[in-house]
Amino acid sequence: MTSEYSIKKSNAHYKEAVKRLPLGVSSNYRSWGPDETLYVSHGKGGRLWDIDGNEYVDYRMGYGPGILGYADDRVDQAARDGMSVGGPTALSTEREHAVAQRIAGMVDSVDMVRFANSGTEAVMAGLRLARSFTGRSRHIMIEGGYHGLSDGVLWEMHHEQDEKGEITLEVQSEGRGVPTLLRTLFETVPLNDSDKIEQVLRTQGNDIAVVLIEVILGNAGGIVSEPGYLKRLRSLCDEYGVVLMVDEVKTGFRVARGGVQELMGVEADICTFAKAMGNGYPISAVAGKREIMSTIGPGGSAQGGTYAAHPVSLAAAEKTLEILDETDALEQIVGYGTKMQEGISQILSARGVEHAWSGHPSMSGVFFAESAPRNYRDWASSDYELYEALAARLIQSGILVEPDSREPFFVSSAHDDSCLNETMEKFERSLGLVLDERAEGK
Ligand SMILES: Cc1ncc(COP(=O)(O)O)c(C=O)c1O
Known part of the structure; x- marks a missing residue:
């Protein structure tokens, strides 16, 4: 894409959409304002097209579901086959056991599985299960973590920086309408500070049911x-x-x-899955140790729903997991992600831009700071304004990254050499433009 980049149709559509859809979208995070919000025509592989016909190499991949790329023919065919069940029947199918078997075979800590539709639902069910199992009510969360839109976890860290660069964080609900009463139900602690978590457990351990953690802070x-x-x-x-x-x-x-858990050698009691497990079809799971999971049901905690283990999504998950388990898709992703990081690092270093990568090659964040952050406070003191300026330029050039620096770059197995080469060329150009603007004090 060149200087002719235009999203006139998206802009015009936004004006209509806001009349019927709050912020013109179906999820607050998709609204980037009247002039920037994009409307999608379609995606294929590692690429996305908007309604103006602009083509992007996509590193958002729907915030992670697109592990095999958009419109993967194998998964879509499986989903079509899943339709033959006829829809949700308010009964179970044999496939649920097959997919649970696959998950238990892939994840060491998992003995049993229950399916739901979204990450939000799976986390909600997991927290309830932990409370029911322990007979305790409260939880601990990590600063900078995100666990979906249920009230118990819909809290974020608001940060302020004083003139000396000192960061203060304050817990706030994400938006209004979350009962303030729920603030009493959890504590937040910084990542990588085990003394702090021990202190909370020592003083309040009898009340704490569960520590809820993203081992890689995928939303920071x-x-x-x-x-x-x-x-x-x-x-x-x-x-x-x-x-x-x-x-x-x-x-x-x-x-x-x-x-x-495999990557970092940690074993959970309960874990939650969604996103990559269905390559974009809405499905999630709460899973874990038999001792805990088997308490779901009468006398224990409630879990379920009309659409839980929806036959279409379940069939898509069965095929997606088979591919991830039995092919080298994940190794390909690591190969691409590593090359992407190395290429971008070379470009940044050549221009003298201090930076560090965090995460994993399949979902990595670039930080404009001396070293990779150890916790959310470190992110808050990085030069995220440089990221934001760069992201705007990248998007205009046809490289779709999240405007917010807290969202990592997601790679799929469909990202290929043409995506990589295009990314390097456009990254270099975009960086040049941003650094020139900065030098001119814009
Ligand atoms: C770690 C984590 N947990 C939970 C959720 C919520 O998932 P969903 O958006 O499917 O409800 C997300 C979404 O990004 C997430 O990243």
């Missing part, structure tokens, strides 16, 4: 938990009788066949 640029921290976290949870719940909605079946 991919900040990674350190191995020593994870080890201590695991033993602290055992010591205080607290459930360790690993939210693998982004990392699951992406960073390794056995998810972030």
Whole structure:
């Protein structure tokens, strides 16, 4: 794409859409304002087209579901076959057991599985299960983590920086309408600070049902938990009788066949999956140890729903997981992601831009700082304004990244050499434009 980049049709559509759809969209995060919001025509592989006909190499991949790329023929055919069930019947199919078997074979900590439709639902069910199992009510979350739109977890860290560069974080609900009463139900702690979590458990352990963690902070640029921290976290949870719940909605079946638990060598009591497990079809799972999972049901906690294990999504998940388990799709993704990071690093270094990567090659964040962040405060003190300026230029050039620096670059197995070459060329040009603008003080 060149200087002719135009999203006139998207802009015109936005004006109509806002009359019927709040912010003109179906999820707040998709609204980038009247002049920037994009409307999609279609995606294929690692590319996306908007309604103006602009073509993008896509590194958002729907925030992670597109692990095999958009419109994967194998998965779409399986989904079509899934339609032959006739729809949700309010009964179970044999395929649920087959997919649960596959997941248990891929993820060491998983003995049993329950299906739902979204990450939000899976996390909600997992938290309830942990509360029911322990007979306790409260949870611990990590600063910078994101766990979906249910009220108990819909809290974010608002940050302020003073003149000395000192960062302060304050917990706030994401938007209004979340009962303030729920603020009493959780504590937040920084990632990679096991003393802090121990302190909370020592003083409040009897009330805490569960520690809820994204081991790679997939909604804060991919900040990674350190191995020593994870080890201590695991033993602290055992010591205080607290459930360790690993939210693998982004990392699951992406960073390794056995998810972030395999990658980082940590074993959860409960874990949640969504996104990559269905290559875009709406399906999620709450899974974990038999001792805990088998308490779901009468006398234990409730889980289910009209669309749980929807036959179309389930068939798509069966095929997606088969491909991820039995082919080298994940190795291809790592190969691409590594080359992408190296190429971008070369371009940045050639222009003297200090930067560091975080996360995993399949979902990595680039930080404009001396070293990779260890926690959310470190992200807040990085030069995320440079990222934002660069992201705007990249999008206009045909490289679709998230405007917000906290969302990592997602790679699919459909990203190929043509995507990579185009990315390098356009990254170099976009960076040049942004640095020139900065030099001119714009
Ligand atoms: C770690 C994590 N948990 C939960 C969710 C919520 O998933 P969903 O958007 O499918 O409800 C997300 C979404 O990005 C996520 O990244």
